[in-house]
Amino acid sequence: MTIFERLFIMWIVAQLETLLERARARLFEDAGAHGLYRSSPLQRAFRDLHALSNHAFIHADTCGELFGRMRTGQPLGAVV
Numbered sequence: 001m002t003i004f005e006r007l008f009i010m011w012i013v014a015q016l017e018t019l020l021e022r023a024r025a026r027l028f029e030d031a032g033a034h035g036l037y038r039s040s041p042l043q044r045a046f047r048d049l050h051a052l053s054n055h056a057f058i059h060a061d062t063c064g065e066l067f068g069r070m071r072t073g074q075p076l077g078a079v080v
Contacts, residue, residue: 003076007067014063017053024049 028035028046035042052058069076 004070007063007070010058010063011067014058014060017058018060020049021053 024046028042031040031042034040035046037043066076068074
């Protein structure tokens with residue numbers, strides 16, 4: 001896999017995660033107080049998706065910056 005392909009996939013995954021995070025927030029808001037109960041599947045999904053959204057691999061700004069640096073010929077640094 002080339003560096004271009006790797007960074008492109010990272011960027012796409014980061015964009016998808018951003019959309020997923022927005023959808024998660026809407027569902028959680030619509031669930032109301034029932035979504036907070038430990039027995040609620042939404043509560044577990046909220047925690048899992050929140051943890052996922054904080055993973056460095058799919059941080060939208062970082063992935064976008066790396067992909068942009070690669071596309072413009074700037075050095076990537078030691079991140080990739």
